[in-house]
Amino acid sequence: MQNGPDELSLVFQALADPTRREILSRLRGGPTTVGELAEPFAMSRPAISQHLKVLERAGLIERTATAQWRTCTLRTEPLDEASAWVERHRGEWNARFDLLDERLRELKGQTDA
Amino acid sequence: MQNGPDELSLVFQALADPTRREILSRLRGGPTTVGELAEPFAMSRPAISQHLKVLERAGLIERTATAQWRTCTLRTEPLDEASAWVERHRGEWNARFDLLDERLRELKGQTDA
DNA sequence: CAATTAATTAAGGAGTTGCTTACATGCAGA
DNA sequence: TCTGCATGTAAGCAACTCCTTAATTAATTG
Numbered sequence: 525m526q527n528g529p530d531e532l533s534l535v536f537q538a539l540a541d542p543t544r545r546e547i548l549s550r551l552r553g554g555p556t557t558v559g560e561l562a563e564p565f566a567m568s569r570p571a572i573s574q575h576l577k578v579l580e581r582a583g584l585i586e587r588t589a590t591a592q593w594r595t596c597t598l599r600t601e602p603l604d605e606a607s608a609w610v611e612r613h614r615g616e617w618n619a620r621f622d623l624l625d626e627r628l629r630e631l632k633g634q635t636d637a
Numbered sequence: 638m639q640n641g642p643d644e645l646s647l648v649f650q651a652l653a654d655p656t657r658r659e660i661l662s663r664l665r666g667g668p669t670t671v672g673e674l675a676e677p678f679a680m681s682r683p684a685i686s687q688h689l690k691v692l693e694r695a696g697l698i699e700r701t702a703t704a705q706w707r708t709c710t711l712r713t714e715p716l717d718e719a720s721a722w723v724e725r726h727r728g729e730w731n732a733r734f735d736l737l738d739e740r741l742r743e744l745k746g747q748t749d750a
Numbered sequence: 751c752a753a754t755t756a757a758t759t760a761a762g763g764a765g766t767t768g769c770t771t772a773c774a775t776g777c778a779g780a
Numbered sequence: 781t782c783t784g785c786a787t788g789t790a791a792g793c794a795a796c797t798c799c800t801t802a803a804t805t806a807a808t809t810g
Contacts, residue, residue: 530655537653539722540646541798548726558757571799573758578797592756592807603727609652610723613661614716654768671787684769686788691767705777705786 531583532609535602538582543567544575548584551598558594644696645722648715651695656680657688661697664711671707 529537538544547561562572576596579585583602587594642650651657660674675685689709692698696715700707 529653532658533653533655536649540642540649540653542643542646543798545645545722552726552728559755567798568800569757570759570801574798577758589757589806594757598726600727603723607720607723607727609658610716610720613665613711614713614720615665656768672785680768681770682787683771683789687768690788702776702787707787 531602532605534582535584535606538578538584539606541575541578543572544579547572547575547579547596548598551585551596555595555597558596561596644715645718647695648697648719651691651697652719654688654691656685657692660685660688660692660709661711664698664709668708668710671709674709 528534539548543565546565550556550561550564558569558572558576561576562569565572576585576587580587584599586597586599588597589595641647652661656678659678663669663674663677671682671685671689674689675682678685689698689700693700697712699710699712701710702708
């Protein structure tokens, strides 16, 4: 009965594995069954199941059962807090706008100069 | 001779601990010695030393020795990649690039539609 | 009902993490 | 040089991670 880690730690920990990141990336294409999800990995089904459990615990996916298939859906809300933390420590909301400026200047340059 | 985890995994893993996140937050106030850094934590010095090693391995801090003090400095570069990953999966990159496209189209004035 | 398919749970093992206490190192000043 | 302060390394331990294979649950179909 130990009280587990905080939410943010769970999210970062979930992201700290290439397989799990790849799973999340693949889920951007839309809800997917565990079988389809597991297909490209050189890893047993149970291993994937366990990765999904970690992602679920972090709130990054939702699993719904239809017949014998479990459909996994991406939930991005937990990433908001993670994003906020990282951006706060980068202190660079600006970088994005710098990029925008750069692209705009680039484009202008074609006509101006 | 095992090849360790990739950089991004190291960064997320480093962030997956509240003590380490707190250390990074404190370092935003400027370079700090290990002793000052350890002071607010209910944890032995070696424990802090080990957390610092994890942060250093992820490239998130730099340690320089001056006399008998080790000064820790925040390095935010590794957060760029982490940020990019998270933003890409929040779907916000898309929103921003949509905005960018819009602005570019506006500026060009001559593209299709 | 039995066989097949999809996925999870169970058990176990090698390696890692996060802490501890004890010891070592390295610099500074009396 | 001896003393003390700042820090790191070593060794040990409980808990957790990431994988495995074998057994289990649950729904579909013959």
